[in-house]
Amino acid sequence: MKKLSIKIWALILVFLFITIAFMYVFTDxxxxxxxxxxxxxxxxxxxxxxxxxxxxxxVTDELVDKVDQYNLFSNYKVFAVRNPKExxxxxxxxxxxxxxxxxxxxxxxxxxxxxxxxGYEKRFDRQVISVILPLTDQDxxxxxxxxxxxxxxxxxxxxxxxxxxxxxxxxxxxxxGYFVRKGIxxxxxxxxxxxxxxxxxxxRNYETRVSVTSKDExxxxxxxxxxxxxxxxxxxxxxxxxxxxxxxxxxxxxxxxKGYSEAIQNNFVEGKEKEEAMELIVREANRMERxxxxxxxxxxxxxxxxxxxxxxxxxxxxxxxxVKLLEQQAENKKITLSVSLDENIIALANEEKLKQIFIxxxxxxxxxxxxxxxxxxxxxxxxxKAVIExxxxxxxxxxxxxxxxxxxxxxxxxxxxxxxxxxxxxLSIVDQLVTQHNGKLAIVSELGKGTIVTITIPCMEEI
Numbered sequence: 466m467k468k469l470s471i472k473i474w475a476l477i478l479v480f481l482f483i484t485i486a487f488m489y490v491f492t493d494x495x496x497x498x499x500x501x502x503x504x505x506x507x508x509x510x511x512x513x514x515x516x517x518x519x520x521x522x523x524v525t526d527e528l529v530d531k532v533d534q535y536n537l538f539s540n541y542k543v544f545a546v547r548n549p550k551e552x553x554x555x556x557x558x559x560x561x562x563x564x565x566x567x568x569x570x571x572x573x574x575x576x577x578x579x580x581x582x583x584g585y586e587k588r589f590d591r592q593v594i595s596v597i598l599p600l601t602d603q604d605x606x607x608x609x610x611x612x613x614x615x616x617x618x619x620x621x622x623x624x625x626x627x628x629x630x631x632x633x634x635x636x637x638x639x640x641x642g643y644f645v646r647k648g649i650x651x652x653x654x655x656x657x658x659x660x661x662x663x664x665x666x667x668x669r670n671y672e673t674r675v676s677v678t679s680k681d682e683x684x685x686x687x688x689x690x691x692x693x694x695x696x697x698x699x700x701x702x703x704x705x706x707x708x709x710x711x712x713x714x715x716x717x718x719x720x721x722x723k724g725y726s727e728a729i730q731n732n733f734v735e736g737k738e739k740e741e742a743m744e745l746i747v748r749e750a751n752r753m754e755r756x757x758x759x760x761x762x763x764x765x766x767x768x769x770x771x772x773x774x775x776x777x778x779x780x781x782x783x784x785x786x787x788v789k790l791l792e793q794q795a796e797n798k799k800i801t802l803s804v805s806l807d808e809n810i811i812a813l814a815n816e817e818k819l820k821q822i823f824i825x826x827x828x829x830x831x832x833x834x835x836x837x838x839x840x841x842x843x844x845x846x847x848x849x850k851a852v853i854e855x856x857x858x859x860x861x862x863x864x865x866x867x868x869x870x871x872x873x874x875x876x877x878x879x880x881x882x883x884x885x886x887x888x889x890x891x892l893s894i895v896d897q898l899v900t901q902h903n904g905k906l907a908i909v910s911e912l913g914k915g916t917i918v919t920i921t922i923p924c925m926e927e928i
Contacts, residue, residue, distance in 0.1 A: 519608075558593075788823075823855075828891070
C-alpha cells in the first residue's frame with residue numbers, strides 16, 4: 466500500500482508542477498501580448514496627439530523642438546524629422562532606413578496610416594517597438610513622427626515582486642501538498658485496512674472484517690470484502706462441522722466392526738452371539754457404505770449443479786417405479802402406500818435423479834410413520850407446474866427443527882435416526898436435486914400428526 470501511496474503522491478506532484486509550468490508559460494504569453502498591444506496603442510495615441518501640432522507645409526524647427534520637449538515627461542522616445550535619415554542623429558541604435566520606410570510603407574503613410582514595427586535591438590538586448598506616423602500636406606510626405614520603446618520582459622519585474630511571486634508559489638505548493646497528503650492518508654486508510662484484512666484472511670482468520678465508512682467505490686469494495694469474508698467463514702465452519710460429523714458418524718460403525726471382528730477372531734463369542742455379532746458387522750458395514758455414497762452424491766450434486774440433463778418423462782410412471790421399490794419396506798411395518806396419480810403430466814426432469822428424490826422422501830415417510838398407518842402419494846398440476854405431495858401420519862417434526870431439516874447431518878432425534886440407520890443427509894440430497902430440477906421443496910409438519918412434503922418441478926409445456 467505504501468508503493469500505491471507513493472505513486473499517487475508522485476502523480477499529483479507531477480500534475481502540480483505541470484500546472485505551475487503551464488501557468489507560467491501561459492501567463493508570460495498573455496502578459497507580453499497584452500503588454501505589447503497596450504504599449505502600441507498608447508504610442509499611437511501619443512503620436513496622433515502630436516500630429517495635431519503639425520499645420521501643414523514644411524516641417525519647421527519649432528515643431529521639431531516641441532516634439533523633442535515631449536521626451537522630458539514621456540516614457541516613449543519620440544522624434545519629428547523631415548527625412549528618416551535624420552534619425553541617425555537622434556537614435557542610440559542603427560536602423561535600416563530602406564527597410565524602415567520602403568515603397569509599401571511610404572504608400573501607407575501617404576494614405577494617413579501609421580506603421581508599427583517590432584524587432585530585437587542588440588543595443589538594448591530586448592525587443593523594441595516603434596511607431597511611425599506621417600506628417601503630410603497635399604499628398605506630400607513632408608516628414609514623420611518616430612516613436613520607439615524598449616519592451617520589458619516579465620523576467621525583469623522588480624526583485625521585490627519576484628520574491629513575492631516565488632514565495633507565493635512555494636506557499637501555495639506547501640499548502641496544496643499538505644492537503645493532498647491528508648487526502649491521500651484519508652483515501653488510503655480503508656485500503657490499508659483492506660490490505661491488513663486480506664493478510665489476516667490468508668492466515669485463516671476468517672472472522673476478520675473491515676469498517677465501511679463511505680458509499681463510494683472503496684465503501685462498496687469494503688462491503689464486498691465483508692460479504693466474501695462472511696461467506697468464507699461460513700463455508701469454513703460448515704467444512705469443519707462436516708468433517709467432524711463425518712468422522713463421528715464413521716467412528717461408531719468402525720468401532721463396532723473393529724470390536725466385534727476382534728472378538729470373533731479371538732473366539733470371545735460363540736454360537737448365537739457370534740451370529741448376532743456377524744449381523745451387526747454387516748449392518749454397520751452397510752451403514753458406512755450408504756454414508757460414503759450419500760456424501761459422494763452430496764459433493765457431486767453441489768459441484769455439478771448445471772450438468773444435470775433434463776428431458777420429458779411421464780411423471781406417473783416414475784412415481785410408480787419408486788413406490789414399487791419401497792413396497793416391501795412398507796409391508797414390513799404394515800404401512801399402506803396410497804397412490805393417486807395424474808397420468809397426463811409430462812415433467813421436464815432427469816428420471817434417475819427424480820427416482821432418488823421420491824425414494825428418499827417416501828422412505829423417510831415409512832421410517833417415521835406408525836405401524837399400520839398410511840402414506841399418501843399424489844401428483845397434480847398447479848399453476849402450470851408438476852406438483853408431487855407425499856404425506857404421512859407419522860411422528861412429525863417440531864416447528865423449531867423445520868428450518869434446519871435440509872441441512873447436512875441434521876437430525877431431529879439423533880438417537881432414533883442412528884438406530885434406524887439414518888445419516889442425516891437424505892433431505893439435504895433431496896433439496897439439492899430439486900434445485901437441479903429448477904424446482905422447489907416445501908415441508909410442512911405438525912408434531913404427533915405427520916408431515917407433508919411438496920415437490921414442485923417444471924412441466925413439459927414450459928419448454
